[in-house]
Amino acid sequence: MSGQVLVAYATKMGATAEIAEAIGDELREHGHQVDVRNVADVGSIAEYDAVIVGSAIYIRRWRPEAVRFLRKHVDELGDRQVWLFHSGPVGPDKDQEQELPMNVRRPARLIGTPPVMTFAGRLDPQTAKGFLARRLARGDLAGDSRDWKLIKHWAAGIAGAISSPARSE
Numbered sequence: 001m002s003g004q005v006l007v008a009y010a011t012k013m014g015a016t017a018e019i020a021e022a023i024g025d026e027l028r029e030h031g032h033q034v035d036v037r038n039v040a041d042v043g044s045i046a047e048y049d050a051v052i053v054g055s056a057i058y059i060r061r062w063r064p065e066a067v068r069f070l071r072k073h074v075d076e077l078g079d080r081q082v083w084l085f086h087s088g089p090v091g092p093d094k095d096q097e098q099e100l101p102m103n104v105r106r107p108a109r110l111i112g113t114p115p116v117m118t119f120a121g122r123l124d125p126q127t128a129k130g131f132l133a134r135r136l137a138r139g140d141l142a143g144d145s146r147d148w149k150l151i152k153h154w155a156a157g158i159a160g161a162i163s164s165p166a167r168s169e
Contacts, residue, residue, distance in 0.1 A: 005162060006048040007036045010055040010063035015122035015146065016087045020054050022148060023085075023155040030159035039069040050081040050162045056121070057086040061101050070107040077111040083158055084113050087146070088121040117154055120145035 005027055009020035017038070024036035035048075045051060051073075055066035070077070086098060098118045100108055108116070122144040 004048045005032050005034045005050045005052070006042065006045060007034060007052045007054070008039045008042050008066075008069060009036070009053070010039045010066035010069070012056045012058065012063065013122070015144075016054055016056040018122075019085070019087050019119055019146065019151055020052075022151050023052060023054075023158075026152050026155035027159050027162075030156065032159060032162060039063075040065050042069065045073050045076050045080070048080065050083075050158075051077060052083045052085065052158065054085040054087065057088040057098050057101070057118075060098065062086060062104050067101075067103050067107075070104065070111070074107045074110050077107075081162060082111050082113045083117070084108060085117040085119060085154070087119040119151055119154075120147060122146055 005024075007020045007024045007027070009016050011017040011020075020036050024034040027034045039053070053066060053070060055062040084100070084104075086100075088098065098116075100116050104116075
């Protein structure tokens, strides 16, 4: 393995992808080699020592492609350092922790991940997809609730926890 870190994400309206990019940037600032990729574009994870998987969460559900990614790679992920995050809460509930959805709990337990991190989301009328999202985006829930300082802080903690090849010798 090359000491690479993968930040893989599943997004619906782009907000989770932007969080994944910010996580990747923070890890790079701490000296890690990082690839940030949509889970649908990840074939093999063989070259990665650490993997961060994030998904948008809607109505307490992860994106199906993120769940498929975890299930497909569950054995390989069990041999790596893995962290999970999801993003989505907006408005007054933006700081409310979201539990892992039922269909993500089993793979997370098999992999041995730390507790999931919940980040607030963004609801933009310009990017809202689906009837419910478009309707909510016209109301009080619209806006960007993401806390970039919290995201960077979480990523910095991961950067310090990742075993680099130099430290693991």
